[in-house]
Amino acid sequence: MRPLLPTTRPWPLFDTAATRRIEVAALAATPDLMARAGHAVAKLALALRRGDGPVWLACGRGNNGGDGRIAADVLAAHGIPTHAALQPPASPPSLVVDALFGIGLNRPLDAASAAVIEAMNACSAPILAVDVPSGLLADTGQPAGTIAGLAADGVAVRATHTLSLLTLKPGLFTGEGRALAGRIWFDHLGVTPAEAPTAWLSAPQALPASLASHHKGSHGQVLVVGGAAGMQGAARLAARAALHAGAGRVYVDLLAPNDGGPADAGQPELMCGSLAECPLAVGVIGCGGGPEIAARLPALLSALPRAVLDADALNAIAASAPLQAAVASRAPGTTVITPHPLEAARLLQITVQAVQQDRLAAAQTLARQLRCTVLLKGSGSVIASPGETPTVISTGGPALGTAGSGDVLAGWLGGWCARHAAMPLHTLACAAAHAHGAAGEVNHVLPAGELIAPMTRLL
Ligand SMILES: NC(=O)C1=CN([C@@H]2O[C@H](COP(=O)(O)OP(=O)(O)OC[C@H]3O[C@@H](n4cnc5c(N)ncnc54)[C@H](OP(=O)(O)O)[C@@H]3O)[C@@H](O)[C@H]2O)[C@@H](O)CC1
Numbered sequence: 001m002r003p004l005l006p007t008t009r010p011w012p013l014f015d016t017a018a019t020r021r022i023e024v025a026a027l028a029a030t031p032d033l034m035a036r037a038g039h040a041v042a043k044l045a046l047a048l049r050r051g052d053g054p055v056w057l058a059c060g061r062g063n064n065g066g067d068g069r070i071a072a073d074v075l076a077a078h079g080i081p082t083h084a085a086l087q088p089p090a091s092p093p094s095l096v097v098d099a100l101f102g103i104g105l106n107r108p109l110d111a112a113s114a115a116v117i118e119a120m121n122a123c124s125a126p127i128l129a130v131d132v133p134s135g136l137l138a139d140t141g142q143p144a145g146t147i148a149g150l151a152a153d154g155v156a157v158r159a160t161h162t163l164s165l166l167t168l169k170p171g172l173f174t175g176e177g178r179a180l181a182g183r184i185w186f187d188h189l190g191v192t193p194a195e196a197p198t199a200w201l202s203a204p205q206a207l208p209a210s211l212a213s214h215h216k217g218s219h220g221q222v223l224v225v226g227g228a229a230g231m232q233g234a235a236r237l238a239a240r241a242a243l244h245a246g247a248g249r250v251y252v253d254l255l256a257p258n259d260g261g262p263a264d265a266g267q268p269e270l271m272c273g274s275l276a277e278c279p280l281a282v283g284v285i286g287c288g289g290g291p292e293i294a295a296r297l298p299a300l301l302s303a304l305p306r307a308v309l310d311a312d313a314l315n316a317i318a319a320s321a322p323l324q325a326a327v328a329s330r331a332p333g334t335t336v337i338t339p340h341p342l343e344a345a346r347l348l349q350i351t352v353q354a355v356q357q358d359r360l361a362a363a364q365t366l367a368r369q370l371r372c373t374v375l376l377k378g379s380g381s382v383i384a385s386p387g388e389t390p391t392v393i394s395t396g397g398p399a400l401g402t403a404g405s406g407d408v409l410a411g412w413l414g415g416w417c418a419r420h421a422a423m424p425l426h427t428l429a430c431a432a433a434h435a436h437g438a439a440g441e442v443n444h445v446l447p448a449g450e451l452i453a454p455m456t457r458l459l
């Protein structure tokens, strides 16, 4: 068994309802599924155990607990001291196996369950979660919360490892799930699902290489419109990213007065331009745009063949029904919006908490409403397009949490849309978000401009 990430292939993700259907179908042919699950847990537990203490298996009353109890028997048969109970053992455990709740968690936690979870988190031993960290909702990647009146809300097991069984669940890869699941392992228990996945987990995507005869005209144009007073840096970061992603020509239309100065003194390849000069460019619109971008949007949305809408363009669209109609009436497959959760909340007119409660649903709703591709950013970015199975991005980390990293993503995506004009926006958005996340998986501070070089190396 190997950890699932980083992955070189996309993985199908199945929500709870789909997993239950798969389980029912599989049980007819494979009645010993739970035994397989328990043995898989025991095998990984043996590898993860640290020291000679007992393995503490906290087993709930459902099938997740059943997996844990079988694992306890297997470990005991191997001579490993085990403690299968809801209270911690008397001596420090060598490993905690969290088998309290899996996909059956269906309501906020009561005080007794929350206490068991807190006791597991208080152990210094590694924690192996069976299927899903207890307290985490498998479909959404959000904690189920606790019943009213309990002080600790959002309590969930902070696993060092999670062994996902039968299927991979979306909630392990987005929202809080990425932080709570630790290193993810997968055992399909010998079952190949027959049904379509709920979502895909992203992998690196090779894009077509240029032909020897290609020239700058073949590589397309990008027009970056943004950079109001004090925020020109955002537009320049996007433009630099578009250039390094391989666009043949990149123009910048700064909204702040530039007095005939260069588009970007530090990047002489970038040119000043406007919609009038490059009406066939891919637009990257809104980075550092301020409120001024609103007045530009009607012309840009009606003219540009492909557009990436970010930041203040999204705030302007959220505040204007005519602009929403203008986005929705663009030709299918020509528009990507790249909201972070707050921008998505404004567009959906809900709270940011409601967006985060179900990121897949939020992205799909926005895609339907605005009839465009949505790249909902954040930990486990989600890409949704009308008629497409959504994708959850498997890369990324907190080093990306710095001003300007979203501008780099928007610009990079614009650059790829220009260079790979024949490719669907959904595919390009997944590929760009995956590459951006991979470049951001570092353990040091990463100013946004410094993301561009590693993204280039990943090409
Ligand atoms: N069957 C098989 O062959 C296979 C099964 N597999 C394994 O089964 C797992 C799914 O098992 P599951 O459906 O029994 O659900 P599970 O997560 O154990 O919890 C259900 C229990 O929790 C309770 N409960 C829920 N919320 C609660 C709360 N807030 N506070 C308190 N209680 C709460 C709920 O109560 P009830 O709603 O019935 O009142 C019920 O008693 C899956 O994740 C995987 O590990 C796989 O290995 C594949 C093979």
Ligand SMILES: Nc1ncnc2c1ncn2[C@@H]1O[C@H](COP(=O)(O)OP(=O)(O)O)[C@@H](O)[C@H]1O
Binding pocket: 311, 340, 377, 378, 379, 380, 381, 395, 396, 397, 398, 399, 400, 401, 402, 403, 404, 405, 406, 407, 408, 409, 436, 437
């Ligand atoms: N913890 C994290 N894990 C994965 N990706 C992250 C994380 N924090 C931030 N990001 C990514 O960083 C980028 C931030 O974009 P955004 O919020 O628009 O910033 P800005 O507007 O300052 O450029 C997004 O691509 C987001 O997905």
